Amino acid sequence: MLSRTADNLFWMARYLERAECTARLLTMGQRMAVLPGSAYRDEWRSVLRVTGCEGFLQHEGPVTEADVVGILLLDPENPASIQSCLVRARANGRSVRTKLTQEMWEALNESWRHFEGCAVADALRELPVHLDWVKTRASVFRGTMETGMMRHAGHDFARIGGALERAQMTLRLLDVKYYVLLPETDVVGGGRDHYQWTSVLHALSGIRAYHHVYGGVHTPAQIVDFLMVNRTFPRSVAFCVDQMRTHLVRLAKEHGTRSACNETADELFALLKAGRNGVFIERGLHESVQHCLLLTNRLANEIADSYHF
Amino acid sequence: MSFFEMHDSEGGIRACYAEVKRWIDETGTAGLHRRLEEAEAIFRRIGITFAVYGEGGDPERLIPFDLLPRIFSRLEWQRLDQGIRQRAQALNAFLYDVYHRGEILRAGLIPQDLVYQNEAFRPEMIGFDPPGRVYSHIVGIDIVRTGPDTFEVLEDNCRTPSGVSYMLENREIMTRMFPELFHRGRVVPVDNYPAQLLRTLKEVAPPACTGDPVVVLLTPGSLNSAYYEHSFLADLMGIELVEPVDLFVEDGRVWKKTTAGPKVVDVIYRRIDDDYLDPLAFRPDSLLGVPGLFHAYRSGGVTLCSAPGAGIADDKAIYVYVPEMIRFYLGEEPILANIPTWQCGTKEGLAYVLEHLSELVAKEVHGSGGYGMLIGPKSTKAQIAAYADRIRANPSGFIAQPTLDLSTVPTLGATDVVQRHADFRPYCLVGKRMRLVPGGLTRVALTEGSLVVNSSQGGGVKDTWVLRD
Structure with a gap:
């Protein structure tokens, strides 16, 4: 397979996943912002901070929902905005048209112009509808890939791209929580903190799944456990790492050689396995999350190196 | 009165069209229009589009498809086949010659300047022997018909002729939608073209x-x-x-x-x-x-197909000399004639063209795709005068040909089967041996009386059949 093809498929899936993840991030921001006292905590700023988009702010002072929607949903100049992600996913797909099925192409092709020329005020008015639409488009695309795409290396690259992006976004969501974390003295698991933790679960569509695993009790340790090391929840970091490992092993077999990326994936796997039962919180959630993010970034670079992107 | 390919001189149905005519009558135009919509839906879904340069609008536009096939009898094809191969062979021999000793120029049959000063000539290619001495591996020859027995060559395409995907897709759609027409196996298949192309390309490995x-x-x-x-x-x-x-x-x-x-x-x-x-x-x-x-x-x-510099053979100024090439290199008489052409670069040519511009079709030597041409009989006096000024400014940049009485083929009109002008582009493959799939692309002018068949100018395409007998 041409390296460019692998590269395009990897990024096509990544951008589409990123669009969905950013939609989920905005959902979470909305939930947190309606909690009492949110104005003092500047929670929208933390949303910008975890996506690395604080630089797009045009003014000083507290960040508003309108700022964030402008930057993360609509701004065509911001490479991380949902609009940009949809355009880029389509551009990547178009240059490897022959490697996509007709249905996959249609799923990409129908999305990319949705937010063109949309005003911030209009987007704000129906924000949940827009965000749901983004999630639906990503689901349709993944569905067409699941049921129609040949299981050759191209499928592996697309799957790895999607899983990598999803793992990173779950990590970033946890980091938002870090930035707005209450002082250490606050009673953990109660009051505002409780709502913040559960809004992370809501954003990842994991609240019910969580209840099935842990019953009705919300403790930060268990939520972190669920989102990082649980191997059955599809948006957990461990699940995504499992998926990447599987596809990386397939690629290694196909190319007849293991490479650095396989080792890094194994390292991530071991790290998460050792992180059960609140270990990450003990060590400091922010530091643990940052470490995982670092490893996933390294993994992405190694994949590009190993397969000559 | 143009030659209508479905009728003989007495107005009866020609044998090769008999079966299709019966099918048209049985289905009726309303029925055909329904089927046409289905066909177009299939084309759109597959995504067969043809972008047109410099026109703006939808860059992924659908090219119009006409349901009624254009049919050649076995005998007609035999002659075309020989003529096309002959021409493709001569063009490649010419290319080898001009990048080596230039015998045809030394013999004074083609002016040296026309070749060596030509933009399409690549001095970098001089003295190099491409594998198999083949320069143009896919030769697309645009042919028009002006009577029951007259086929003439409009132009040659030696670089990278396009359109062969339509030949394949048009046949695919027709067999999928009207299997009954193909049941008796009389239509010679074209679907081995990709395999033949691959074989040809492999034959010229470096x-x-x-x-x-x-x-x-x-x-x-x-x-x-x-x-x-x-x-x-x-x-x-x-x-x-x-x-x-x-x-x-x-x-x-x-x-x-x-x-x-x-x-x-x-x-x-x-x-x-x-x-x-x-x-x-x-x-x-x-x-x-x-x-x-x-x-x-x-x-x-590595081998490049086609070779750089192959374009010198399909230059519109060189076109005039292809019959000479056939005589010179192959010692044969051309089976397919050229259209009489006046070169504005010569004194006599220029005088004749300027005087008769209202009867002629004038073209830019380096133009393609039907752009920048003038159809004298269909133009206003002002348009003709403006074009004459352009020719005077750069005579050697133009050629002119008589307005041809192109044959017409049956085409699906709004309420009836109508006659529309068409041309034909077969694709001759040249490797160690020559291969020619029996068929090609028929382009049809969809406007009544129009002679321009280019897809960029509103032309359509149709399936082309060669019958076994």
């Missing part, structure tokens, strides 16, 4: 190639108007569709960058113009292209 040649199709990218055709052909041949960035040159060979490291490439079917192939050899300002590609080609590390 000296450095060991083992089964690796062939790739080089496209400028997904924004090119013929990108659909590029991906379609690559798919059907099972070869990689590459862009210039996917290739590099090292140790005199061309490599494609794959996930498993560099893999060698032997033959490149390129759908990129000469100018953009290699910035080191041709246009240095080109961002496209593979640096060093031309050197690898000249030193036998």
Whole structure:
């Protein structure tokens, strides 16, 4: 397979996943912002901070929902905005048209112009509808890939791209929580903190799944456990790492050689396995999350190196 | 009165059209229109589109498709087949000659300046022997019919003729929708074209190639108007569709960058113009292209199909001399005639053309796609005067031909079967041997009386049948 093809498929899936993840991030921001006292905590700023988009702010002072929607949903100049992600996913797909099925192409092709020329005020008015639409488009695309795409290396690259992006976004969501974390003295698991933790679960569509695993009790340790090391929840970091490992092993077999990326994936796997039962919180959630993010970034670079992107 | 290909001179139905005529009558035009909608839905879903340069609007426009096939009898095809092969052979012989000793120029049959001063002539190719001495591996010859027995060549395409995907897709749609028409097996199939093309490309592997040649199709990218055709052909041949960035040159060979490291490439079917192939050899300002590609080609590390410089053979100014080429190189009389052509570059030609412009079709020597031409009888006095000024400003840039009485073919009109003018482009493959799939692309002018069949100017396409008997 041409390296460019692998590269395009990897990024096509990544951008589409990123669009969905950013939609989920905005959902979470909305939930947190309606909690009492949110104005003092500047929670929208933390949303910008975890996506690395604080630089797009045009003014000083507290960040508003309108700022964030402008930057993360609509701004065509911001490479991380949902609009940009949809355009880029389509551009990547178009240059490897022959490697996509007709249905996959249609799923990409129908999305990319949705937010063109949309005003911030209009987007704000129906924000949940827009965000749901983004999630639906990503689901349709993944569905067409699941049921129609040949299981050759191209499928592996697309799957790895999607899983990598999803793992990173779950990590970033946890980091938002870090930035707005209450002082250490606050009673953990109660009051505002409780709502913040559960809004992370809501954003990842994991609240019910969580209840099935842990019953009705919300403790930060268990939520972190669920989102990082649980191997059955599809948006957990461990699940995504499992998926990447599987596809990386397939690629290694196909190319007849293991490479650095396989080792890094194994390292991530071991790290998460050792992180059960609140270990990450003990060590400091922010530091643990940052470490995982670092490893996933390294993994992405190694994949590009190993397969000559 | 134009020759209508469905009728004989007494107005009866010609034998080769008998069965289709029966089918048309049985189905009725309303029925045909219903089926046409189905066909168009299929085309749109597959995504067969043809972008048109410089027109704005929808770049992924659907080319109109006409349901009624254009039919050649076995005898008609036999003659076409011989004429097309003859021409393709002579054109390649001419290319070899002008990049070597130039015998035909020394013999005074073609003016030297016309070749050596021509923009399409590539001095870099002088003295080089391409594998099999083939320069143009796919020769597309545009043919018009003016009577029951007269086929004439409108122009040659020796670089990278496009449109063959329509030949294949049109037949595919017709067999899928009207299997009953093909049941008796009288229509000769064309679907082996991709296999034949691949065989042809493999036959011209470079000296450095060991083992089964690796062939790739080089496209400028997904924004090119013929990108659909590029991906379609690559798919059907099972070869990689590459862009210039996917290739590099090292140790005199061309490599494609794959996930498993560099893999060698032997033959490149390129759908990129000469100018953009290699910035080191041709246009240095080109961002496209593979640096060093031309050197690898000249030193036998890779084969480019078609060869750089093949365009000199399909230049409109050279066209006039193709019958001479056939006599000179093959010692035969041309089976397919040329259309009488006046070259404005000559004194007599210019005088004649300026005087008779209102009866002639005038074209730019380097134009293509039906752009920048003047159809005298259909133009206003002002248009003719303006065009005459353009010719006077640069006489050698223009040629003129009589307005041809093109034949018409049955075409589905709003309420009835109507007659529309058509031309024909077969694709002759040249490798170690010559191959010609019995068929080609029929383009049809969809407006009544119109002579312009280019898809960029509102022309359509239809399936072309060659009957077994």
